[in-house]
Amino acid sequence: MRGERHVVCRASELAPGERRIVRLGGRSIGVFNVGGSFYALHNGCPHKGGALCEGPICGTTVDASFGYGRDGEIVRCAWHGWEFDIATGVAIADPAVRARTYPVVVEDGQVMVVVPGTTRARGVRR
Amino acid sequence: MIDCDVHNSWHSAEVLLPYLPPAFREYLQRGELPGPRGSFPHAHRPWLHPEGFMRYDAVPASGAAAGSEYELLREQVLDRYDVDYAILTGDEAIEASTLANPYYANALTSAYNDWLVQEWLPADPRLKGSLVVAPQDPHGAAAEIRRMGDHDDIVQVLMSSGSQRPYGDPFFHPIWEAAAELDLPIAVHLGGQGGLNANPIGCGPTTFFWETHALLCETGMAHLASTIAHGVFERWPNARLILVECGVAWVPPILWRLDEDYRALRKETPWLRRLPSEYAHEHIRMTTQPLEQPRSPEALWPALDDIGARDMLMFASDYPHWDFEDPRFLRLPESWREPVLDGNARDVYGLPARDRVSEGAGR
Ligand code: FES
Numbered sequence: 336m337r338g339e340r341h342v343v344c345r346a347s348e349l350a351p352g353e354r355r356i357v358r359l360g361g362r363s364i365g366v367f368n369v370g371g372s373f374y375a376l377h378n379g380c381p382h383k384g385g386a387l388c389e390g391p392i393c394g395t396t397v398d399a400s401f402g403y404g405r406d407g408e409i410v411r412c413a414w415h416g417w418e419f420d421i422a423t424g425v426a427i428a429d430p431a432v433r434a435r436t437y438p439v440v441v442e443d444g445q446v447m448v449v450v451p452g453t454t455r456a457r458g459v460r461r
Numbered sequence: 462m463i464d465c466d467v468h469n470s471w472h473s474a475e476v477l478l479p480y481l482p483p484a485f486r487e488y489l490q491r492g493e494l495p496g497p498r499g500s501f502p503h504a505h506r507p508w509l510h511p512e513g514f515m516r517y518d519a520v521p522a523s524g525a526a527a528g529s530e531y532e533l534l535r536e537q538v539l540d541r542y543d544v545d546y547a548i549l550t551g552d553e554a555i556e557a558s559t560l561a562n563p564y565y566a567n568a569l570t571s572a573y574n575d576w577l578v579q580e581w582l583p584a585d586p587r588l589k590g591s592l593v594v595a596p597q598d599p600h601g602a603a604a605e606i607r608r609m610g611d612h613d614d615i616v617q618v619l620m621s622s623g624s625q626r627p628y629g630d631p632f633f634h635p636i637w638e639a640a641a642e643l644d645l646p647i648a649v650h651l652g653g654q655g656g657l658n659a660n661p662i663g664c665g666p667t668t669f670f671w672e673t674h675a676l677l678c679e680t681g682m683a684h685l686a687s688t689i690a691h692g693v694f695e696r697w698p699n700a701r702l703i704l705v706e707c708g709v710a711w712v713p714p715i716l717w718r719l720d721e722d723y724r725a726l727r728k729e730t731p732w733l734r735r736l737p738s739e740y741a742h743e744h745i746r747m748t749t750q751p752l753e754q755p756r757s758p759e760a761l762w763p764a765l766d767d768i769g770a771r772d773m774l775m776f777a778s779d780y781p782h783w784d785f786e787d788p789r790f791l792r793l794p795e796s797w798r799e800p801v802l803d804g805n806a807r808d809v810y811g812l813p814a815r816d817r818v819s820e821g822a823g824r
Contacts, residue, residue, distance in 0.1 A: 383790040386518040413517035414785055 338438075338451035346444050349373070352407055356388055360450040364437060367392070367421050369408055374421050375448045376410070377435035381426070385414030387434055395427060462788060463546045463806035465748045466650070466705050466777035467538055469581050469588075470528035470552035473499030476580070480572035485565055502569060503556035504656020506623075508670045512783065519781030527781040528552060531584045538780045539587050542788050545803070546589050546812055548616060549581060550650055550705065554593040555621040559656030563598030567605065570595045574609050582614040589810065591619035591648060596633060597657055603639035610643035616810040617646045621653025622680040622707055623661045629687030634696075641697035646746075646809055649684050651677055651706035674784075681707025682715050685745060689719065692732035694744040701809060703746045706779060710753040713764040716741055742769045746809055748777035749801065750786035758792045771797050775806040 341359040343366050349355060354367045356378055363378035365388025380387035390413035394406035409418050409427065418427040424434035438449040471477075475498075478486055494500045515527035519537060528534060538547055554573040557566040570593045577590050592615050594602035606618055618640045626632065628649065640647050654661035654677065661680050667673045681704045688694065688702050719737035727733070733740075747770070755761050765774070774797070778786050793801055807814070 383787050385516075385785075385787070390517045391512075411512065411517075415783060416512045 338449045340440065340447040340449055343446045343448055346373070346441050346446050349446060352392065354388060354392060354410075357448075359448055360452075362450065363388075364448060364450070365389070365410070366439065366446065366448060367410070369421050372422070373439040373441060373446050375437040375439050376419070376421065376424055377437070379435075380412045380414065380417065381432050381434055382412065382415060382417055385412050387412045387419065389413040390416065392421070462542060462544050462802045463548070463776065463810075463812070464538060464542070464544050464778050464780070464788075465548045465703075465775045465806050466550050466750060466779050467534070467547040468528045468552045468780065468782060469534065469549045469577070470526050470781075471576075472525040472529045474501040474553065475499050477569065477572040477576055480575040481568055485568040485572075488565060501553040501556060502560060502565070503553065504559035506655040506661070507666050508654075508668075508673045510670050510783070514783055516781045516783060516785050531581070534780070535585065538778065539585065542778075544587060546587050546806075546810075548589050548591060548806070548810070549577065550591050550619060550648070551577065551593050555619060555650055555652045557593070557595050558597060558621040558623060558653040559658055560595075560597070561657050563595060563601060566595035567598045567601035570602075571605055571608075574605065578609070578612055578614070582612075588614070589616045589812070590614050591617050592645070593619045594636065596620045596624055596628070596636065599633050599635040603635040606636070606639035606643055606645065610639070610645055615645070616812070617648045617703065619648045619650060621658070622649045622651050622677070622684065622704075623653030623655065623658035624680070624684075625657055627683040627687030628702075629684070629689070629691035629693050631691065634693075637693050637697055637700055641700050644699055646701035646703050648703040648705050649681070649707065651680075654680075678708035678711055681747075682711060685712070685715065685741065686719055686737075688745075689737045689740045690730050690733075692730065694740045695732050695734065701744050701746065703748070703775075703809065705748045705777060706750060707747065708751070708753065709747050709749060709765070709770070709774065710755075710761060712741075712747060712770065712773075713768045716768050738768055742772065746773050746775055746805065748775050749791065750777040750779045751784050752786065752791065762794055762797075771800055772805060774801045775809070776802045 343357055349368045351368050351370050354365055356365050365376045365378050367374045376388055378388040390411040392410050395409055397404035410421050411418050419434050424436040426432035440447045519527040521530045521533045557569045560566040573593050582588055582590050592609050594605050663679055693700050716738040723737050
């Protein structure tokens with residue numbers, strides 16, 4: 336994978352259902368653990384630039400009888416509440432809209448996000 | 462840049478207690494409330510937002526209500542966007558318009574105005590205030606405008622768009638008269654849909670929040686038509702109506718319809734001397750948020766240009782509400798940027814030009 340790897344934390348420090356907002360290579364990025372898999376989304380919403388990764392992590396209605404599902408797989412943007420699939424960045428209501436995703440690698444127990452065209456960042460913040 | 466709709470909130474409506482007359486203080490302390498202790502007395506609308514009403518990242522670290530702490534409001538609005546002025550529009554205070562008891566409603570809005578002037582406006586020279594009044598008590602509202610309207614940092618009168626009847630109706634003329642006397646525009650902000658104000662939607666209540674939210678501009682249409690038709694702008698030549706959060710794209714077609722019908726039936730309103738669209742261009746302003754989003758962004762502008770909206774539109778963010786608009790994501794034709802982001806609001810509110818601000822405010 337092209338780009339710089341940035342260590343975010345130890346995998347054991349980010350439990351399923353949790354997230355961290357970090358600054359990597361000058362970008363604000365949300366790193367999520369969904370059921371043991373790690374994902375990273377750009378914390379700038381494709382709708383209007385809002386804090387996409389800082390809203391509720393939740394599920395949603397999945398059928399016409401108000402069946403609820405996908406719990407923990409969706410993040411709602413903190414601004415206008417659009418729902419995004421954490422794994423793919425796809426907007427649930429309009430799949431043509433996608434949040435930017437970054438590859439995540441877990442090696443030797445470390446969660447690393449691959450950010451293109453950057454030098455290794457310091458000062459990771461929660 | 463001027464942001465015409467920034468909501469200063471409270472963590473508990475009990476902040477109003479010291480400003481309420483004793484008779485009404487008891488209502489707030491021991492009386493029935495629409496929610497837990499500290500909630501603001503009002504009748505709620507029949508549609509509830511399924512995700513709450515606030516931007517999640519606008520909740521202060523203390524856990525207090527979004528918009529209730531000046532420091533975070535400064536960081537997320539004033540400093541982030543280099544705002545010269547933010548027009549504070551309160552939060553729940555305009556909902557007093559839903560209460561049947563006009564005396565209680567008037568006491569609550571007066572208490573809010575005192576709290577605003579004492580606790581918010583001194584915090585920052587960039588903050589300007591809106592005097593909230595209870596429209597169901599037009600004489601009380603007029604008295605409130607005369608009591609507080611000459612405060613240096615008060616720039617407009619504010620009422621909810623939900624109302625018992627359209628605001629041009631002679632029932633409300635005492636409010637227009639007092640505002641004209643103090644040379645203050647009257648802003649009408651989306652809200653107050655419930656209780657006494659039973660008809661915010663034509664045909665009666667819709668069902669879902671998003672469905673309804675898209676239609677609430679209907680109240681703006683009625684206030685626009687009514688203030689023009691009843692001759693508010695003939696009777697008080699300095700009167701101005703500012704539609705806040707009532708939508709924008711509907712304005713040209715409604716004005717076109719009003720012009721056409723007025724031409725045919727002018728005799729019903731003999732006090733008018735100009736076309737409705739001419740009164741609107743001179744006396745009515747609309748704030749941008751939520752600016753409609755056509756499939757091709759440029760589709761918005763030709764109709765607006767036809768009514769001269771470049772002189773009528775004023776930027777608003779609606780911070781910290783869920784439908785907040787970031788000025789950096791606002792797509793405006795280049796020649797509209799200065800008037801919409803700054804000049805129009807400066808004119809209507811009589812605010813000093815930018816360089817004088819930075820000198821005066823010493824920042
Ligand atoms: S900015 Fe994210 S939903 Fe609007």
